[in-house]
Amino acid sequence: MSITPEDVAHTAKLAQLELTEAEIERFCRELGRITEYMAQLSEAITGDEPSEPVLPLIKDAQALRDDVVVPSFDQKTALSQAPDSKDGFFRVPKVIG
Amino acid sequence: MADALGSGATSAPALTDAHLDRIAARRDVNAYINVTGEMAKVAAATAAQSRDLPLAGIPIAIKDNITVEGVPCTCGSRMLEHWIAPYDAAVVERLKSAGAVILGKTNCDEFAMGSSNENSYFGPVQNPNAPGRVPGGSSGGSAAAVADFQAAAALGSDTGGSVRLPAAFCGVVGLKPTYGAVSRWGLVAFASSLDQVGVLGRTVDDTRRVFEVIRGYDPKDSTSMRDIPVEPIPETLTIGLPREYYGDGLDPEVRRAVTGTAQALQAAGHRLVDVSLPNSPYTIAAYYIICCAEASANLARYDGVKYGYRSASTQDLSSMYGRTRSEGFGMEVKRRILLGTYVLSAGYFDAYYATAQKVRARIAADFTDAFKTIDCLLTPTAPTCAFKLGEKLDDPLAMYLMDIYTTSVNLAGLPAISIPCGRSSAGLPIGAQIIGRPFEENLILSLASEVEERVGGSNNVS
Numbered sequence: 063m064s065i066t067p068e069d070v071a072h073t074a075k076l077a078q079l080e081l082t083e084a085e086i087e088r089f090c091r092e093l094g095r096i097t098e099y100m101a102q103l104s105e106a107i108t109g110d111e112p113s114e115p116v117l118p119l120i121k122d123a124q125a126l127r128d129d130v131v132v133p134s135f136d137q138k139t140a141l142s143q144a145p146d147s148k149d150g151f152f153r154v155p156k157v158i159g
Numbered sequence: 160m161a162d163a164l165g166s167g168a169t170s171a172p173a174l175t176d177a178h179l180d181r182i183a184a185r186r187d188v189n190a191y192i193n194v195t196g197e198m199a200k201v202a203a204a205t206a207a208q209s210r211d212l213p214l215a216g217i218p219i220a221i222k223d224n225i226t227v228e229g230v231p232c233t234c235g236s237r238m239l240e241h242w243i244a245p246y247d248a249a250v251v252e253r254l255k256s257a258g259a260v261i262l263g264k265t266n267c268d269e270f271a272m273g274s275s276n277e278n279s280y281f282g283p284v285q286n287p288n289a290p291g292r293v294p295g296g297s298s299g300g301s302a303a304a305v306a307d308f309q310a311a312a313a314l315g316s317d318t319g320g321s322v323r324l325p326a327a328f329c330g331v332v333g334l335k336p337t338y339g340a341v342s343r344w345g346l347v348a349f350a351s352s353l354d355q356v357g358v359l360g361r362t363v364d365d366t367r368r369v370f371e372v373i374r375g376y377d378p379k380d381s382t383s384m385r386d387i388p389v390e391p392i393p394e395t396l397t398i399g400l401p402r403e404y405y406g407d408g409l410d411p412e413v414r415r416a417v418t419g420t421a422q423a424l425q426a427a428g429h430r431l432v433d434v435s436l437p438n439s440p441y442t443i444a445a446y447y448i449i450c451c452a453e454a455s456a457n458l459a460r461y462d463g464v465k466y467g468y469r470s471a472s473t474q475d476l477s478s479m480y481g482r483t484r485s486e487g488f489g490m491e492v493k494r495r496i497l498l499g500t501y502v503l504s505a506g507y508f509d510a511y512y513a514t515a516q517k518v519r520a521r522i523a524a525d526f527t528d529a530f531k532t533i534d535c536l537l538t539p540t541a542p543t544c545a546f547k548l549g550e551k552l553d554d555p556l557a558m559y560l561m562d563i564y565t566t567s568v569n570l571a572g573l574p575a576i577s578i579p580c581g582r583s584s585a586g587l588p589i590g591a592q593i594i595g596r597p598f599e600e601n602l603i604l605s606l607a608s609e610v611e612e613r614v615g616g617s618n619n620v621s
Contacts, residue, residue: 065501069501073497073500073501073504074497076500077455077496077497077500078459078462078480078481078484079481079484079485079488079493079496079497080478080481080482080484080485081485081493089493089497092494092555092556093494093497093498093501095555095556096447096555096556096559097501097502099443099444099556100444100447100502100511100515102441102444103441103444103445103448103511103514103518104510104514106438106441106514106518106521107517107518126381127378127379127381128378135245139245140465142245143242143243143465143466143467144464144465145463145464145466145467145468145469146469152464152465154464154476154479155473155474155475155476155478155479156476157475157476
């Protein structure tokens with residue numbers, strides 16, 4: 063399964079990354095090599111084996127905490143590090159051109 | 160150090176000042192991204208009044224992907240260069256309550272992605288043992304700070320070896336606790352099913368003291384465990400040597416040092432057993448599929464809206480997202496987001512991600528089987544000693560393969576420790592790794608103490 067520049071460009075779009083032509087070319091080469099290496103996993107798994115929850119540790123630990131209301135960040139704190147905000151809202155560039 | 164403080168041989172403020180002076184004099188190591196000198200002085204003055212706390216006055220460094228309230232938490236990224244953490248991580252809260260003095264935030268690979276600490280927006284860290292060589296990653300700043308006496312101990316995070324590998328390269332002790340032993344609240348997420356906060360110290364005892372403070376249940380982390388029973392440690396241990404960890408690609412000097420360590424433990428009365436972990440060859444492939452997949456989802460939150468960097472040159476929302484992320488993230492982070500998105504995308508999911516999860520289950524089962532007849536495993540931490548800065552930057556796969564002995568531990572959720580076990584002919588530190596059953600940190604720490612006594616432990620530059 064080789065990776066084409068089109069694959070990289072499509073994946074970058076899905077991941078909301080804007081790449082230059084040079085980056086696409088570089089990632090195409092690197093990801094091609096890495097995924098080729100990863101393809102060896104198909105030798106490890108033959109036939110259908112169920113994919114069980116991997117870590118029994120995690121399964122046992124899934125205890126939800128009590129649903130108690132506790133103080134959280136106020137609006138001012140939540141907005142304090144936004145690149146742009148106004149009147150208690152996050153502000154972003156226009157969505158529809 | 161705690162003993163010197165307790166006996167009054169030194170004071171907390173004097174100790175903190177000495178460390179701040181050392182940090183200032185050794186800026187060229189680039190171990191710290193931000194030094195919190197004023198906060199440290201205040202904490203030291205308070206600690207001087209509360210000497211009975213377990214870490215009263217002990218100066219500790221925090222990896223810059225763990226939050227400290229009111230202090231920037233950059234994660235080694237341009238994306239978060241100016242982000243001030245609004246709360247303390249659970250582990251930081253515990254350290255503060257125990258009287259520890261926080262010296263600052265240490266350099267690391269961007270979002271903890273890397274094995275050499277060269278992926279930091281704030282520049283690489285130098286290995287204090289050998290300038291011009293990498294300290295290992297991703298907790299490279301933490302390991303370098305501890306090795307270079309710029310901190311008594313440090314917190315790091317370990318997703319695939321990021322505490323143990325730099326510990327080995329810098330000649331210090333590095334503990335990666337069991338998944339669930341330590342709260343991840345306030346640790347910036349990279350790969351949530353693998354991430355765990357760890358400890359770096361110059362001795363096993365220092366490492367243990369910090370671990371005992373940070374461990375324990377936290378209601379804010381649903382994967383943290385409560386009521387973990389402490390198992391008694393048998394006097395004579397059966398130590399497994401997994402043959403797959405001593406195969407091709409292992410540097411002969413590292414092999415000699417680790418094998419020598421095994422023989423020293425045998426001479427001390429422990430039993431050595433040859434074991435097999437048959438799915439080991441698939442570890443790196445499974446690990447990088449899973450960690451990149453999780454990273455691609457976790458890092459979707461950096462969108463230039465709520466906090467962090469936003470590109471100035473945008474006209475509409477869509478290009479704002481794309482440009483912000485392209486300008487805010489470095490090459491390795493982009494590479495992993497792309498890889499993660501690719502292995503999760505339609506048409507490739509089964510071949511990569513679903514298969515990797517099955518392999519992960521097999522790798523965990525290999526350990527469970529092995530632990531039926533042995534108490535722990537002894538392996539090299541890394542296949543080589545610290546390599547030169549820049550040496551592997553153009554070959555991501557070669558860099559990934561540095562994690563060949565450490566990632567299986569994260570895939571299986573086990574505890575492991577890297578302990579110094581000698582030096583190469585060039586004087587570079589070598590680390591041995593002890594892997595234990597879930598929640599048997601006490602056992603691996605105890606065996607690491609024996610290695611320290613018998614093989615020499617850490618002897619760092621001063």
